[in-house]
Amino acid sequence: MAYPYQIKSLEEYQQNYQQSVMDPEGFWANVADHFYWRRKWDKVLEWNFKDPDVKWFTGGKLNITENCLDRHLGTLGNTPAIIWEPNDPEERHRVITYRDLYNKVCQFANVLKNNGVKKGDRVCIYMGMIPELAIAVLACARIGAIHSVVFGGFSAQSIADRIQDAQASLVITCDGAFRGNKDIPLKSVIDDALIGCPSVKKVIVCTRTRTPVSMIKGRDLWWEDEIKQVETMGNPPCPAEEMDAEDMLFILYTSGSTGKPKGVVHTCGGYMVYANYTFVNTFQYQPGEVYFCTADVGWITGHSYIIYGPLSAGATTLMFEGVPTYPDAGRLWSIVDKFRVNILYTAPTAIRSLMGYGLGPVNHKDLSSLKKLGSVGEPINEEAWHWFKDHIGKGRCPIVDTWWQTETGGIMITPIAGITKEKPGYATLPLPGIQPILVDEKGEEIKGNNVNGNLCIKFPWPGMLRTTYGDHERCRTTYFATYDNLYFTGDGCLRDEDGYYRITGRVDDVLNVSGHRIGTAEVENAINMHAGVVESAVVGYPHDIKGQGIYAYVITERQTHDPELTKKDILQTVSRIIGPIAKPDKIQFVSGLPKTRSGKIMRRILRKIAEGELDNLGDTSTLLDPAVVEEIKRSRL
Ligand code: WTA
Numbered sequence: 348m349a350y351p352y353q354i355k356s357l358e359e360y361q362q363n364y365q366q367s368v369m370d371p372e373g374f375w376a377n378v379a380d381h382f383y384w385r386r387k388w389d390k391v392l393e394w395n396f397k398d399p400d401v402k403w404f405t406g407g408k409l410n411i412t413e414n415c416l417d418r419h420l421g422t423l424g425n426t427p428a429i430i431w432e433p434n435d436p437e438e439r440h441r442v443i444t445y446r447d448l449y450n451k452v453c454q455f456a457n458v459l460k461n462n463g464v465k466k467g468d469r470v471c472i473y474m475g476m477i478p479e480l481a482i483a484v485l486a487c488a489r490i491g492a493i494h495s496v497v498f499g500g501f502s503a504q505s506i507a508d509r510i511q512d513a514q515a516s517l518v519i520t521c522d523g524a525f526r527g528n529k530d531i532p533l534k535s536v537i538d539d540a541l542i543g544c545p546s547v548k549k550v551i552v553c554t555r556t557r558t559p560v561s562m563i564k565g566r567d568l569w570w571e572d573e574i575k576q577v578e579t580m581g582n583p584p585c586p587a588e589e590m591d592a593e594d595m596l597f598i599l600y601t602s603g604s605t606g607k608p609k610g611v612v613h614t615c616g617g618y619m620v621y622a623n624y625t626f627v628n629t630f631q632y633q634p635g636e637v638y639f640c641t642a643d644v645g646w647i648t649g650h651s652y653i654i655y656g657p658l659s660a661g662a663t664t665l666m667f668e669g670v671p672t673y674p675d676a677g678r679l680w681s682i683v684d685k686f687r688v689n690i691l692y693t694a695p696t697a698i699r700s701l702m703g704y705g706l707g708p709v710n711h712k713d714l715s716s717l718k719k720l721g722s723v724g725e726p727i728n729e730e731a732w733h734w735f736k737d738h739i740g741k742g743r744c745p746i747v748d749t750w751w752q753t754e755t756g757g758i759m760i761t762p763i764a765g766i767t768k769e770k771p772g773y774a775t776l777p778l779p780g781i782q783p784i785l786v787d788e789k790g791e792e793i794k795g796n797n798v799n800g801n802l803c804i805k806f807p808w809p810g811m812l813r814t815t816y817g818d819h820e821r822c823r824t825t826y827f828a829t830y831d832n833l834y835f836t837g838d839g840c841l842r843d844e845d846g847y848y849r850i851t852g853r854v855d856d857v858l859n860v861s862g863h864r865i866g867t868a869e870v871e872n873a874i875n876m877h878a879g880v881v882e883s884a885v886v887g888y889p890h891d892i893k894g895q896g897i898y899a900y901v902i903t904e905r906q907t908h909d910p911e912l913t914k915k916d917i918l919q920t921v922s923r924i925i926g927p928i929a930k931p932d933k934i935q936f937v938s939g940l941p942k943t944r945s946g947k948i949m950r951r952i953l954r955k956i957a958e959g960e961l962d963n964l965g966d967t968s969t970l971l972d973p974a975v976v977e978e979i980k981r982s983r984l
């Protein structure tokens with residue numbers, strides 16, 4: 348498959364960028380023309396950021412799976428779509444061709460139909476990283492059901508919140524998942540979650556770990572049995588449901604600075620065009636290349652760059668069940684070696700943790716197949732960038748440091764591999780179609796170079812979120828109300844003397860722990876669930892491997908006799924309410940928190956203390972009780 352919209356040179360990048368700003372509609376119509384539409388759109392773009400109301404390709408009809416599967420069958424039927432590497436290196440890997448994948452998706456889509464799933468229904472997917480996860484996602488899209496994938500590390504309570512918010516009618520899960528030396532009992536977590544979820548009528552369970560599970564009669568079904576049913580029906584085809592460009596494709600929950608996670612909504616047409624365009628261009632994908640993204644499908648990176656981007660481009664996408672350190676810290680390099688991987692897309696936190704093992708696990712691995720490297724999820728520090736460049740890319744592979752968000756649907760600011768310049772620590776330049784601006788506190792644009800500000804986007808792009816599920820007002824206030832007529836990213840950003848962008852981190856109360864987004868309010872709420880806790884305040888602090896660590900200041904009812912035990916209890920509570928990924932790295936017991944006279948916690952001060960900047964706390968005179976700061980400083984961890 349050739350990509351006529353693939354940028355081939357620096358000049359072409361500049362031309363395309365210019366065109367995308369002068370004539371955005373013409374620009375995106377040209378890209379969208381290279382997809383399979385049942386019916387062409389009437390209008391490329393209608394928008395305002397006030398409501399907000401953004402529509403791309405209105406009147407267009409399509410099904411994203413026809414673009415990911417059907418249209419490739421003629422030319423790529425026998426080409427690997429998914430290569431799957433299991434957690435255990437001794438187990439056999441699997442290669443699924445485009446034809447196999449098409450058949451399996453149709454089969455499972457028929458399973459969903461047999462179980463009453465219809466267009467517009469919400470389906471929650473809670474599975475490990477096995478090909479059936481991709482099949483489940485695509486099967487939903489095939490019949491127009493809206494998938495909501497929940498990362499396997501979330502607790503029963505978190506799943507229940509997400510299922511209730513989306514009013515999902517069906518859950519797809521596995522008996523368990525293998526991750527490193529762990530065996531995660533997914534089905535039993537789902538059983539706990541479903542106690543409070545009457546909307547769920549059916550649960551389909553795929554066999555993976557053979558962990559014993561209890562199956563509830565009338566509700567729980569085995570994936571394999573349901574497939575047999577479809578086989579006895581003679582494996583009927585499953586025509587793709589015709590979707591409107593603006594029909595919902597999926598919901599993905601993500602954390603913000605307040606309240607519970609919100610369901611970011613992406614729609615069929617714009618998301619497809621954007622995921623594909625950004626994949627093909629950023630990585631400069633060439634037909635036949637083996638592409639390996641180490642993310643989990645539970646996050647947006649897995650949606651856009653394991654499934655939809657690569658498959659819509661007819662690429663070969665490698666899916667890995669396990670973790671980079673199992674059975675040893677050379678696992679990713681062994682996989683590169685084994686499958687002759689050409690493109691590796693991973694996260695700074697993984698690179699930093701692998702750096703810690705030295706070069707032993709890298710030596711003797713043949714990494715000569717690698718051509719392009721990518722990083723995503725958090726700022727990459729220069730040390731990690733150079734290690735990646737020198738020891739993995741052997742100095743010959745470009746690195747794309749891709750900045751984007753769940754809400755943006757796809758990559759926004761990034762080098763284009765081998766075409767635009769890279770700069771360690773910088774996401775560099777916007778892709779065509781993306782118009783970033785920096786603003787100050789008042790929302791005034793900060794012009795010129797060598798400046799710092801809050802990163803906003805001033806014009807719509809096809810992959811942007813359309814709403815937050817069931818609560819459009821929340822979408823408006825979170826992203827479009829801070830600054831008039833701008834999408835606010837929540838990130839701080841620097842533009843250097845050359846006009847390159849460097850993301851400096853969140854400016855709101857959202858943490859980025861090992862590339863996972865976690866709201867401080869969410870962690871506080873979870874800690875406060877512990878019976879002995881009166882109040883808590885959570886901030887981030889720099890962490891060598893995770894990027895950011897979680898620091899919790901906690902007030903307990905009485906002096907605890909055994910602080911270590913209380914800490915353990917609190918960690919368990921957080922695990923139970925959110926999941927192990929949100930467990931604080933440090934818990935400091937305090938007798939009070941620094942508050943303003945109006946009762947607002949002064950997080951700025953707590954952040955400084957957590958970072959160890961004790962002499963630089965700024966003005967504390969407006970505090971209700973300045974003495975509490977001295978106490979917190981003294982007992983700092
Ligand atoms: C951060 C992940 C610096 C940023 C795709 C953003 C980054 C948040 C980068 C979104 C990068 C992501 N450099 N920071 N290359 N990529 N971020 O929604 O703070 O899980 O707002 O999407 O991660 O996280 P999310």
